[in-house]
Amino acid sequence: MENCAIILAAGEGKRMKSQGPKVLCQVLFKPMLEWVIDAVEGAGVLNLCVVTGHLHSEVESFLDGLAKTKQRTAPYEHVYQAEQKGTAHAVMMAEQFLRHHTGANVLILSGDAPFLDPKTIRSALLEHIESEQAVTVISAEPSNPFGYGRIVRDRSTGALKAIVEEKEADAPTKQIREINSGAYWFRVDSLLSVLHNIENENSTGEYYLPDAIRLLLSRSQKAGAFLTNDSNVVLGANDRKQLSELNLIAKQNVLLRLMADGVDIPCPDGILIGPDVTVGNDTRILPGSILTGRTRVGKGCTIGPNALLEDTIAGNSCVLQNVQCSGVEIKDEQTLKPFTNLRARSVY
Structure with missing residues (x-):
């Protein structure tokens, strides 16, 4: 069974103050969602499902046009998340897609994080398979980890023990620099075994995907974190200022590549x-x-x-x-x- 990917692209992005979908906002004239799709396909993962939500018809139309441009033999699959109730809830919308790929691995990632690259995706998958892990989180160490979920590892084995969100972290945990990028490799069967056990008993009433990791660990399944040396993979944009910052990073990367x-x-x-x-x-x-x-x-x-x-x-x-x-x-x-x-x- 071939591996697959679910791209979460349902967010409204109110702070972007755009009449269009957030994931179609552009970095160097290219929609962020297209950056993500190119990275996933560049890593050899061709079976994709995009979870749409806000202005879903525009995102779906974009996907159909992109599939024609790339001359794909089949259009991109997509499912609609009518209410945005968290990342795990978004994955629940793609349950049928997951069931068509039992026995494989699934990459789950955000449609507005344009700098996750094919090499990181492939390397994380290799570690995921070789270590026989039910889930592997792609992590990074940015200079300022504030606001991100911290990766807590077992001191003796280095295995992933927990992901602790900023608002729930105590002082020692906040000193940890390694953070969750929001991209994960799951064994499809392992994810399906806990997906509907995820609860929304939290301050927002939403279903969060990191809770699937907690449930898998409680069932003695292995979890790990693949640490990338490029902290930019975690970057996204919630407003125009952050979008401008992504453009500056992308511009510099392209010019340096061309000069090289x-x-x-x-x-x-x-x-x-x-x-x-x-x-x-x-x-x-x-x-x-x-x-x-x-x-x-x-x-x-x-x-x-x-x-x-x-x-x-x-x-x-x-x-x-x-x-x-x-x-x-x-x-x-x-x-x-x-x-x-x-x-x-x-x-x-």
Whole structure:
């Protein structure tokens, strides 16, 4: 049985003050939910179920469009959580999906945490399987753990003993830096065995997924925590300020990756490049340039200043300064006149 994933994407995100769903807010021109889906699929997990809620029809329409863009043989599965009653309640909405994958493992994660990467997902799964654990939490050690659930380990074995939320933690527990990222690998059968035993006897009246870990431990099943060395995997956005902070992190990561690949970026001011853009070595990118979508730029080009390329293919040795191109293909060694504006379905 192939492993699967459940992506929690039902939240309203009131503080975002958006008329659209929170998970479709963009980081570097790419919806956060798409970041998460790409990471999961990049880790080799292709069976996905998205739990929708607030403005669910918009999220479902986005999923259908994304499936067509990726040329999937089948659309993404999704289920509707009419009332948001906690993370475990969201998983309950996907119970039939889980039952179709008994005998496998399921990754459960948030649709608004865009920096969880395929390598971390695969490494956590490997530890999960090799240690024969019923559940493996992906954890991190941010510089400031305030507000996150703390990972409490057995001092002798290092095994996971508990996840203690900030509001329930005593002073020594608050000194722990390792925190719960909100992403988990479960054995499907183990999760199903406790899912409906989770109670909502707490201050919010909600059903929380970490309670499944407590129940599994009480039944002598093994639990562990995979500690990633990238604290950014826990980051999400609840408001526009936090969304801007995610954009800054993503921008820096993309520019550093391109420079490591031989792209010349002498001054990064005003340069924004999406995570799916590819650029050949010895290409120079100058200030005021924005490259988005599936744009592909060849080698030895000059891009900018003030170039906007959206889903554009540019060959080698092109010069694109003060131009706007959307959905076009530009052949090798082309120099476009300044202030040229080219639209889709054209080859130049």
